[in-house]
Amino acid sequence: MYKSLLKPLFFLKKPEEAHHFTVALTRLTFNLPLVGPIVKSIFSVENKGLEREVFGLNFKNPVGLAAGFDKDAKVIDEMAMLGFGFIEIGTLTPKPQEGNPKPRLFRLPLDESLINRMGFNNGGVHDAVERLKRRKSNVLIGGNIGKNKVTPNENAVDDYLICLEALHDHVDYFVVNVSSPNTPNLRDLQEKEPLKHLLQAVKNANDLKAKPKPILLKIAPDLTNGQLDDIIEIVQETKIDGVIATNTTINRSQLSTSAAEIEAIGAGGVSGKVLRKRSTDVIRYLAEKSNKAFPIIGVGGIFSAEDAIEKLEAGASLVQVYSGMIYEGPGLIKKINQGLLTHFSK
Numbered sequence: 001m002y003k004s005l006l007k008p009l010f011f012l013k014k015p016e017e018a019h020h021f022t023v024a025l026t027r028l029t030f031n032l033p034l035v036g037p038i039v040k041s042i043f044s045v046e047n048k049g050l051e052r053e054v055f056g057l058n059f060k061n062p063v064g065l066a067a068g069f070d071k072d073a074k075v076i077d078e079m080a081m082l083g084f085g086f087i088e089i090g091t092l093t094p095k096p097q098e099g100n101p102k103p104r105l106f107r108l109p110l111d112e113s114l115i116n117r118m119g120f121n122n123g124g125v126h127d128a129v130e131r132l133k134r135r136k137s138n139v140l141i142g143g144n145i146g147k148n149k150v151t152p153n154e155n156a157v158d159d160y161l162i163c164l165e166a167l168h169d170h171v172d173y174f175v176v177n178v179s180s181p182n183t184p185n186l187r188d189l190q191e192k193e194p195l196k197h198l199l200q201a202v203k204n205a206n207d208l209k210a211k212p213k214p215i216l217l218k219i220a221p222d223l224t225n226g227q228l229d230d231i232i233e234i235v236q237e238t239k240i241d242g243v244i245a246t247n248t249t250i251n252r253s254q255l256s257t258s259a260a261e262i263e264a265i266g267a268g269g270v271s272g273k274v275l276r277k278r279s280t281d282v283i284r285y286l287a288e289k290s291n292k293a294f295p296i297i298g299v300g301g302i303f304s305a306e307d308a309i310e311k312l313e314a315g316a317s318l319v320q321v322y323s324g325m326i327y328e329g330p331g332l333i334k335k336i337n338q339g340l341l342t343h344f345s346k
Contacts, residue, residue: 305339
């Protein structure tokens with residue numbers, strides 16, 4: 001139904017308009033009497049065989065919603081009805097910000113991919129906290145945190161610590177995002193010394209809490225093997241809890257969409273099917289080189305159960321989807337969970 005009816009209708013709208021329409025429609029319909037339980041019965045897969053314990057948290061299944069879809073924690077309860085094992089909100093910044101000028105989100109149907117240069121558009125961390133206080137579901141929540149565009153890199157630590165402090169009582173794990181290509185100079189924070197300094201500061205502040213939360217690092221797919229070696233070293237030195245691999249890519253060499261169309265779109269990070277192989281390669285490299293010393297959440301190009309299995313067998317403990325759901329529909333989560341049950345019960 002989604003691919004034959006709803007997707008063509010959504011794709012008539014501009015991508016960002018379609019996203020806001022989908023969020024509004026979801027909030028409206030899923031909360032009508034009886035609709036929520038029906039949605040849950042259709043999409044959710046409840047089975048002990050899907051449960052995972054990762055960095056001290058118990059996940060009811062290993063399929064999560066990646067950051068970016070629900071930046072401001074507006075549809076956590078509704079997304080939980082679709083059967084996600086966990087939901088990552090953000091990227092959140094201390095102050096609200098508009099993000100980059102529109103248009104800033106583009107579909108590449110030929111590649112089943114997206115290009116975005118959103119620029120951490122969000123209503124600010126404190127606004128999200130107020131929504132988190134009102135949520136009803138008990139789905140695990142990750143808080144993806146970043147810095148405001150106007151904050152210089154030398155003061156970036158302050159922004160991450162503000163977000164950590166505000167969210168700490170309301171999320172189950174944190175993600176330090178230094179890998180978006182859409183905030184000027186943000187990826188400079190992935191360099192070894194700045195990254196070590198940032199992660200150590202976040203880790204130290206977290207450790208002072210009565211109940212410290214797992215701290216993860218989200219990395220770009222465009223890092224060299226040498227930089228990935230640095231990531232492994234930094235994760236082990238700072239003793240953070242894991243890595244999310246990967247964010248969007250600035251590499252466009254694998255795209256089939258015409259060069260003229262890509263050039264007309266302009267800057268932005270690519271997500272979707274073209275990212276599948278590279279993100280899996282990064283997962284495998286980190287897992288093998290570190291001897292699986294820390295958990296990895298695999299994200300990038302997951303459009304089927306087979307794609308998720310590929311990432312799990314490469315060394316990921318959990319997976320996340322976003323672009324795949326745009327192209328395949330919300331039934332993707334159920335298909336992945338059913339596929340995992342079948343595959344791992346053999």
